[in-house]
Amino acid sequence: MELPVEIPGLLNYWIVIVLMMAGFYVVISQGNLVKKMVGLSVFQVAVFVLYITMSKIDGGAAPILDDAIKQYSNPLPHVLILTAIVVGVATTALGLALIVRIRDAYGTIEEDEIIELERNDD
Amino acid sequence: MSVSLSAHLPAIQVVLPLISAPLCVLFRRNGASWLIALIVSWLSLGISILLLEQVIANGPISYLLGSWAAPWGIEYKVDMLSAFVMLIVTSVGSISMIFAPNSVNSEIPGDRIYLFYTMYLLTFAGLLGITITGDAFNLFVFLEISSLSSYVLISLGAERNALTAAFRYLILGTVGATFYIIGVGLMYQMTGTLNMTDLAMRLPAVAETRTILVALGFVTVGIGLKLGLFPVHVWLPNAYAYAPSVVTAFLAATATKVAVYTLLRIYFTVFGTKIFAALPIDEFLLILSLIAIVSMSAVAIFQNNVKRLLAYSSVAQVGYMIIGISMVSVTGLTATILHLFNHAMIKGALFLVLAAVFFRIKSVKIEHMAGLGKVMPYSMAAFVLAGFSLIGVPLTVGFVSKWYLILGALEKGWWPVAGLVLISSLLAVIYFWKVIEAIYFKTRPQDAAIIHEVPITMLVPMWLLVGANIYFGINTELSVGAASAAAKMLIGGAP
Numbered sequence: 001m002e003l004p005v006e007i008p009g010l011l012n013y014w015i016v017i018v019l020m021m022a023g024f025y026v027v028i029s030q031g032n033l034v035k036k037m038v039g040l041s042v043f044q045v046a047v048f049v050l051y052i053t054m055s056k057i058d059g060g061a062a063p064i065l066d067d068a069i070k071q072y073s074n075p076l077p078h079v080l081i082l083t084a085i086v087v088g089v090a091t092t093a094l095g096l097a098l099i100v101r102i103r104d105a106y107g108t109i110e111e112d113e114i115i116e117l118e119r120n121d122d
Numbered sequence: 123m124s125v126s127l128s129a130h131l132p133a134i135q136v137v138l139p140l141i142s143a144p145l146c147v148l149f150r151r152n153g154a155s156w157l158i159a160l161i162v163s164w165l166s167l168g169i170s171i172l173l174l175e176q177v178i179a180n181g182p183i184s185y186l187l188g189s190w191a192a193p194w195g196i197e198y199k200v201d202m203l204s205a206f207v208m209l210i211v212t213s214v215g216s217i218s219m220i221f222a223p224n225s226v227n228s229e230i231p232g233d234r235i236y237l238f239y240t241m242y243l244l245t246f247a248g249l250l251g252i253t254i255t256g257d258a259f260n261l262f263v264f265l266e267i268s269s270l271s272s273y274v275l276i277s278l279g280a281e282r283n284a285l286t287a288a289f290r291y292l293i294l295g296t297v298g299a300t301f302y303i304i305g306v307g308l309m310y311q312m313t314g315t316l317n318m319t320d321l322a323m324r325l326p327a328v329a330e331t332r333t334i335l336v337a338l339g340f341v342t343v344g345i346g347l348k349l350g351l352f353p354v355h356v357w358l359p360n361a362y363a364y365a366p367s368v369v370t371a372f373l374a375a376t377a378t379k380v381a382v383y384t385l386l387r388i389y390f391t392v393f394g395t396k397i398f399a400a401l402p403i404d405e406f407l408l409i410l411s412l413i414a415i416v417s418m419s420a421v422a423i424f425q426n427n428v429k430r431l432l433a434y435s436s437v438a439q440v441g442y443m444i445i446g447i448s449m450v451s452v453t454g455l456t457a458t459i460l461h462l463f464n465h466a467m468i469k470g471a472l473f474l475v476l477a478a479v480f481f482r483i484k485s486v487k488i489e490h491m492a493g494l495g496k497v498m499p500y501s502m503a504a505f506v507l508a509g510f511s512l513i514g515v516p517l518t519v520g521f522v523s524k525w526y527l528i529l530g531a532l533e534k535g536w537w538p539v540a541g542l543v544l545i546s547s548l549l550a551v552i553y554f555w556k557v558i559e560a561i562y563f564k565t566r567p568q569d570a571a572i573i574h575e576v577p578i579t580m581l582v583p584m585w586l587l588v589g590a591n592i593y594f595g596i597n598t599e600l601s602v603g604a605a606s607a608a609a610k611m612l613i614g615g616a617p
Binding site: 024027033036040043044047050051054077080083084087090091094095098099101102105106114118121 | 259262263266270273274277281282283285286288289292293296297299300303304307310311
């Protein structure tokens, strides 16, 4: 497919860096536990994009044994990322399940309010 | 049959706990789940011993999963270091499973106990997988298996703080694991391989590039988060303090040890010692761990909850292990690997005693432990002996590892480091004395409930660990022999 404008070769990596830092910043700065999980997911997805980007080559096809296919992208990182996606889903599910239990126990999912309640516990 | 079975031991070691975990969920019976966990732990201990014997007799074992040749398929690799760490994990697991039923039944609601054993088995499988795998990405998968299940184990704690402790650990643990795969990804980008032996051969050619140095940084921070390296240890004290008592004993004795193992593996097997010339990460680790051993021991003095006190002490003890790594010498690494083993025995014993205390008085606060020396004499004697070992009194294992650490420091001419190790040990005397004072020199309040010594099924496991503390403190042949063989192998380059 011919694109109307040329995309600079490192664009994907810049996207990775922006996504990674945005996600990481949300994890650190947000007090709401659900928002923290969102940030964590964005952070993980940035790594998925990093892996997929490094395996893609210009004009590379899927790695199928066929005479017509001369050049193909490396399939291994894709497979690795499938595994990492499963891990990411499990992490998100567990994190959200914990948030549900935290809400039951504390009545809030705001970190500063939880810290306040914990201080009163001791 | 026996020949083919023994050839498949590396795979069985991981697969056995992994498939028994869902079995527990299928049975949904608490007793049956405990029995499965107990049997699997002891079988794994047997396999660890067999593997260690095989390694001592025939050298490193390479096992190709599904018979796919090494750099392409996943390789399991058992050498001196991984066999030794597996022995630590499985022996602590087996001992804490004898101890578990009483403690677990009193701390975890009845309808969740089988889930506790399921999660224990998954953590166990994950930890064993990390030690046995020879593939950098496979290591990540096992890291997450063990981490995810240990978040669940921690959240099973009785107080609501357990939930927030587990959540904080989840956030930081996931960030750590993600940092690790960023590092592995960058290494893959430069070398095109994930097999550790293969990486070790291809990395030197590109070792000076910025990509590889960034990868090293990411991997260090990522694993640092998992092992409770100062200053990214913040999840650890609460996680240890609020987890169910048996979980604390098991995780404190195994999880951070396996993370230190990972660091050793990545630094010395994959990168090799030359990388420290390109990026002075050893000095960076040295400074952090020196701060850790002094400041965390000092913080421990001011703790009122003994579980949290020992958790801070664990961060300081991890500091000792990292100091050994930062020496990049055979003596330093021997000290690190020895301390892996010794600290597992020490903290395993101490946390099991605290589990026994909690079983009887439902608290591990210092003021509530007053006068326990009279009513629980055997448990408290175990606590004192394990505590001596923590401080590093001669004839205990704690002394042996500190001896090698100071020896390593003097070898390098690092007098201040040796001094700081001694200061940190003195601080350990202070925080440990606080507990001893309450136990033996204060009387139990008049209105306190009448309690007795804990049952024999709890005493035997804790005394087994205390016995190990003394035995390996006197007869150092096995532990020092294995540790120095592993250290020589690591410094010598690729296994």
